[in-house]
Amino acid sequence: MQSQREDTMKKVLVISRAFPPFFPVGYSIRAAKFIKYLPALGWLPSVLTVAEDKEYETLRRVGSEALLSEIPEGVVIHRTYPGEPSVEYLEKERQFGKKNRLAGLLAKVVGSARRWMFRSLLPDRQLTWLPFAVRAGRRIIKREGIDIIFATCPPFSDALIGACLNLLTGKRLVLDFRDDWLETPWYYSKPFPIRAIESLMERWAVSLADKVILVTEWSRKAFVARYPSQPAEKFVFIPNGCDLxxxxxxxxxxxxxxxxxxxxxxxxxxxxxxxxxxxxxxxxxxxxxxxxxxxxxxxxxxxxxxxxxxxxxxxxxxxxxxxxxxxxxxxxxxxxxxxxxxxxxxxxxxxxxxxxxxxxxxxxxxxxxxxxxxxxxxxxxxxxxxxxxxxxxxxxxxxxxxxxxxxxxxxxxxxxxxxxxxxxxxxEEYDRKALAEKLARVLSDLFSPK
CATH class of the missing domain: 3.40.50.2000 (Glycogen Phosphorylase B;)
Structure with missing residues (x-):
């Protein structure tokens, strides 16, 4: 049951596939620290992330588990199926392959096809989460009265999830790029057709976003130059930092x-x-x-x-x-x-x-x-x-x-x-609390009650 204060707060859905207690701290500390300080600034976050399944137990990190303890009371963390085969399924596949030579060959073909499919997914293999995240996100937005969608990436498929939810719900969208998607060594290592597709993906997501946040001025200037038809003020610089x-x-x-x-x-x-x-x-x-x-x-x-x-x-x-x-x-x-x-x-x-x-x-x-x-x-x-x-x-x-x-x-x-x-x-300029205040101003500037 929500408190009276929570009922009157503006609400933001934070989409972050990487979230405590899993993965290295650097993957999720930015989102977690925003979430820590936003409630005091009038914004109540809800988090959409992947399920806390045993598949991820090996990805638990001491620092990331401690980071989870900083999430304020009242912040609901929604964990959904990541779209990847479970440990049980992979074990059954392995055991089936031991039955006989034909079963072994079939299991090998199925496993190879699955691995090829994951490698072929664009912009990343985490795209398997998209249908489940979009379905859950739409439900959360309606049930909790979400005002703004905030998607942080990489993985860059999180930006696509945010864009899909924007189209389906009409809610304002803020994209937060912790790393650049395009024009990096990682991007240029890919064949031209893939680069072209990913470029279109980013362009589509950016076109739907109301604000795009970048963590360095170098990145902000690169986005402004890449999208001259978009207003320059759409691209906002909020750096990384530390919690003093x-x-x-x-x-x-x-x-x-x-x-x-x-x-x-x-x-x-x-x-x-x-x-x-x-x-x-x-x-x-x-x-x-x-x-x-x-x-x-x-x-x-x-x-x-x-x-x-x-x-x-x-x-x-x-x-x-x-x-x-x-x-x-x-x-x-x-x-x-x-x-x-x-x-x-x-x-x-x-x-x-x-x-x-x-x-x-x-x-x-x-x-x-x-x-x-x-x-x-x-x-x-x-x-x-x-x-x-x-x-x-x-x-x-x-x-x-x-x-x-x-x-x-x-x-x-x-x-x-x-x-x-x-x-x-x-x-002090890079204190996480000060950076959360910058984000709160961005969200409040976009907020308009329906």
Whole structure:
């Protein structure tokens, strides 16, 4: 039963396939933090996401489970069938294939056809969720009196779900692009016919949207240029950031004086072919330092929180750095912040060639207010932010000479007892509460009672 206050609040349906407690925190923290602060700003969110099935149990993450606990009371989370085969079905298929040679061949053909179908779905394999999400979303909009639809992507099929619901219900639509869909290395890796189809998909969704939110000015300008027939004010810049409330204890901590120079990467390093963040160039830069000054092998610690793949371990071993690596695994957010505070150099990696993106960790590193940042990225929005706020240095991921120079310079300052420090002043502009206020203004400007 809703409270009297909830009955009078304006209501927004948040469509986010990636949502706590599943998937890495970075996939859903933006939506979750908006949801945390919107009720105090007059907007009551309802969430539409995928079912909390055991298929996703392996995707539970410590930080993501903690994020779920921040969702305010009164926010209803609607979980629907994702359109993917269940664990039980796949097990039955496997057991059927063991019966005899013919059954095995049939199971193999069915499995291959299913995998081909998933690979062929556009814009992504998560499109299987669309019919179930649209059906559930339409019901939620009618039953709960939703005023505005807010769809955050990727996956970019979430934007299509929002567009379909806009057509079916007539409710205002806000699209939130956490990453760019078009004109990225990922996009250009696809054959021309697929690029053409996805371009039409984005154009269709954008044409239906009342507002399109982008997380960097680089992205906003790219959208304005791509859609000259749309009013420029349709495209709104609301950056990523961090929840400063979560950082109060870390900011008050005294940074330790470490016996080793600790280089920390606080976040998963995935090994995706199209969303690559390969630390090989970084390892090669450190290797050069150690080759020239062998004593530094015992003076530098390379520390990683989150996923660290076998491929990265093999690269470190191949370069003779295995003894310098320390893996922390998945940590609770408070432990991640303590790890950041204890660092002498904080490393962030952008996806290769994604000039319009700023790694979300940049804001958290800045908020901690201690170590400088080494950003491995092509020139773009990330470098612009670091330079403007004097947060550290940006080097291309494959610029081994530049990485060697940057790490050596920071180490020398540390060893001289005069380490480089970052001033946290200015991060307040990127506080999640302030960003939610910007979103609330966008929603309120669109709101018109029927």
């Amino acid at each position: 409330k979560d950082f109060e204890a870390a900011r008050a901590m005294e940074a330790p004086v470490n016996p080793k120079f600790r280089i920390v990467h606080a976040g998963s390093l995935n090994d995706s072919k199209l969303w690559a963040r390969d630390p090989r160039g970084f390892f090669q830069g450190v290797r050069r330092i150690v080759e020239k000054q062998p004593r530094l092998a015992d003076r530098i610690s390379l520390e990683f929180a989150g996923d660290f793949t076998d491929k990265h371990r093999e690269t470190a071993r191949e370069l003779g750095l295995a003894g310098m690596i320390r893996e922390h695994g998945h940590l609770k957010h408070a432990d991640v912040l303590r790890l950041m505070k204890s660092a002498d150099l904080l490393m962030a990696m952008n996806y290769e060639g994604f000039a319009t993106l700023i790694p979300g960790k940049i804001y958290e590193y800045w908020a901690v207010g201690n170590a400088p940042i080494l950003l491995l990225s092509c020139k773009g929005a990330g470098q612009e932010l670091l330079d403007a706020e004097n947060l550290g240095v940006t080097v291309a991921p494959d610029d081994v000479d530049g990485i060697e120079r940057a790490v050596q310079t920071m180490f020398d300052r540390y060893e001289q007892g005069n380490p480089v420090k970052v001033n946290p002043a200015g991060i």
